[in-house]
Amino acid sequence: MEDGEGWRVVARRALGTDEIICRIPKTALLSARTSSLPPSLLPFTRPTTSHTIFHLALVLLHELRLGSGSRWYGYLQSLPRRAIMLPLFWDVAELGGEDGKEARRWLVGTEAERDLTRKDKEGLALSDLAQFYNAVAPHLPPTKAHPEPSPLSAFLHAFSLITTRAFLIDLYHTVALVPFADLLNHSSEPHTSLASDDFVCHICGSLPRCTHDILDTEGGVMRLAHLPDRELARLGSEADTVDMRADRAVEEEEEVFNSYGSIGDARLLVEWGFVAEEFAGEGLTWNPEDLGADAKVREMWGGILDRGRYLAAVLPFARDGEVGYFENRVAGEDEDGDEDEDRLVGPPAGGRPGVLNLSQAGQISINMWTIALLVGMGGTYAETSPDNIETSIIDSVRDTNDSWAALPQEDDDSGEATFRRSPVSPITLQTARVIRDLLQTRLDGMHRADVAFDRLLDMRDALPPGSPLQRMAMTLSVNERSLLQSTLGKWDELLSELGPA
Numbered sequence: 001m002e003d004g005e006g007w008r009v010v011a012r013r014a015l016g017t018d019e020i021i022c023r024i025p026k027t028a029l030l031s032a033r034t035s036s037l038p039p040s041l042l043p044f045t046r047p048t049t050s051h052t053i054f055h056l057a058l059v060l061l062h063e064l065r066l067g068s069g070s071r072w073y074g075y076l077q078s079l080p081r082r083a084i085m086l087p088l089f090w091d092v093a094e095l096g097g098e099d100g101k102e103a104r105r106w107l108v109g110t111e112a113e114r115d116l117t118r119k120d121k122e123g124l125a126l127s128d129l130a131q132f133y134n135a136v137a138p139h140l141p142p143t144k145a146h147p148e149p150s151p152l153s154a155f156l157h158a159f160s161l162i163t164t165r166a167f168l169i170d171l172y173h174t175v176a177l178v179p180f181a182d183l184l185n186h187s188s189e190p191h192t193s194l195a196s197d198d199f200v201c202h203i204c205g206s207l208p209r210c211t212h213d214i215l216d217t218e219g220g221v222m223r224l225a226h227l228p229d230r231e232l233a234r235l236g237s238e239a240d241t242v243d244m245r246a247d248r249a250v251e252e253e254e255e256v257f258n259s260y261g262s263i264g265d266a267r268l269l270v271e272w273g274f275v276a277e278e279f280a281g282e283g284l285t286w287n288p289e290d291l292g293a294d295a296k297v298r299e300m301w302g303g304i305l306d307r308g309r310y311l312a313a314v315l316p317f318a319r320d321g322e323v324g325y326f327e328n329r330v331a332g333e334d335e336d337g338d339e340d341e342d343r344l345v346g347p348p349a350g351g352r353p354g355v356l357n358l359s360q361a362g363q364i365s366i367n368m369w370t371i372a373l374l375v376g377m378g379g380t381y382a383e384t385s386p387d388n389i390e391t392s393i394i395d396s397v398r399d400t401n402d403s404w405a406a407l408p409q410e411d412d413d414s415g416e417a418t419f420r421r422s423p424v425s426p427i428t429l430q431t432a433r434v435i436r437d438l439l440q441t442r443l444d445g446m447h448r449a450d451v452a453f454d455r456l457l458d459m460r461d462a463l464p465p466g467s468p469l470q471r472m473a474m475t476l477s478v479n480e481r482s483l484l485q486s487t488l489g490k491w492d493e494l495l496s497e498l499g500p501a
C-alpha cells in the first residue's frame, strides 16, 4: 500500500475474464473448525447473534498467542500488526488517541453514525466486545509466549482483523480467514470474486459423500442432489478449494481488487476502516421515525409497498405489483441503464423496495416521498381508500418530477424562461416542503454545521500529519454535506417556482 502499511495485489501480466487468480485448499483456512482452540470455551459466554464473529476473533487471538507454535504462523505474519482503526475504537484513548477523539466528532450526523447505532443494536458495541472477552479471557489456554491472559486490546486487534477480512465459506467452516484471498483491496466495481462449494457436510466438512450423509430413496446423497453426474464424479478426485476468479479482464500493472459490493464510504469506514470516495452504495438513509411516521403510518406504508403499484410513479415502465423487477437494477437508472438526472424522486436504492434514501445522484427515494405524504395527511389517510392514496402518491411524484424537468436548467442558453407554472396539488406542495425541511434538518445536525463548505475543505487540507482518522471522517462529512446542499438547492429552486413558503 502507498502508506507502506499493508498489502495490495497488482497484476504482473494481463488476466482474462474467469481466470483463476488463486486456489486455496480448504485445509489452509483458519476457522473455528481448523484452529486448535478448544470449542469448550464458548459455554462461558451468553450466545448472541455476533457470536460467530466473536468466536473467530478468539480463534485468531489464540493462534497469535501460539506464535511460532501455530500451524498458521506463516500466514499470521502477513496480517496487520495493529488493530484496523474502525470508528468503533476511535473513542478508546489507547487506540484512537487525540486523532480518534476529534475524528469521532466529525461523524456526528453522518451516515456512519447511523451505521454505528445500528451495530450497537445488533450487539456489536464496544461494551459487547468487552463483555464477551472478559468472560472468556481467564479460560484462554496459556501458551509459551503468553502464559497470562492477553489484554482487551489484543482481542480488539483480532476482532478488527476478522471483521475486515473473513469470508463466509460453507456450512462447515461458516466464516473463515482465507490466506492470500484476503490480500486484495476493495473496489465497488466488480473485479474478482471468491467461490467455493458450500454444500459440504456440516459435521465433518466433506464435499464427497461421507458417513453422516442422509440418502434419498434411490441411495443418492441429499445435499448433492442438485449436481449433474459429471460434477458428482469429479468430487473427491481433487482437493476441495476456495477459488478467487477474475470477473473481468485485468490489465498488466493494474491493481486486482475484490469487490465487497457497491458500498458507500460510511459503511466502508464503519466496517473496513477506510473511505474510497467512489460514491457508490445507497447514499444517505433515513428511518420512517425520522420523518415522524408512527406505527399507523408505517403499517399503511407497508401495505402500499406490498402492492408495489406506486413504484410506477418513478419508473413508468414498471407494472403493477412488480417490486421484484427492481432487484437487479441500480437505483436511479432508467430502462436503458442511463441515470435519469431529471428526477428529484426516484426508485429506492439497489432496488430494495423499502429503502428511504437520498441517492448519490441527488434523488430521494419514493419511499421518503410516500411517508412524508402520509405524515402530512395527518391521519386523514385512514378515511381514504388505498387506491386513492396510491393515486395521490403517483400523481404528486409525477408532478414533482415533471415540474423539475420543466425548470430552465443552468446550461440552458436560450435566454428564455421556458418554465410554465402549472398548478400542483396542495399535497404535492406540502410534501415537497417536508422533504426540503428534512434535508435541512439533516444538514443542521452535522458537526460544525455552521462552517461554510469551502472552509471545511481548507480545514481538512490543513490537518497536521498523523491525523488519518480526522481526515477520513472529515472527507465523509464534507461529501455528505455536498450531496445534501446540492439536493437542497434543487428543492429550494423548485419550491420557489411552485409557490411561496
Ligand SMILES: C[S@@+](CC[C@H](N)C(=O)[O-])C[C@H]1O[C@@H](n2cnc3c(N)ncnc32)[C@H](O)[C@@H]1O
Binding pocket: 001, 005, 006, 007, 008, 078, 079, 080, 084, 164, 165, 182, 183, 184, 185, 186, 187, 271, 272, 273, 274, 275, 276
Ligand atoms: C481484506 S483486507 C485487504 C488487504 C489489506 N490491504 C492488507 O494489507 O492486508 C481489507 C483491509 O484493507 C484495507 N483496504 C481495502 N480496500 C482498500 C481501499 N480500496 N483503499 C484503502 N484501504 C483499503 C482496509 O484497511 C480494509 O479493512
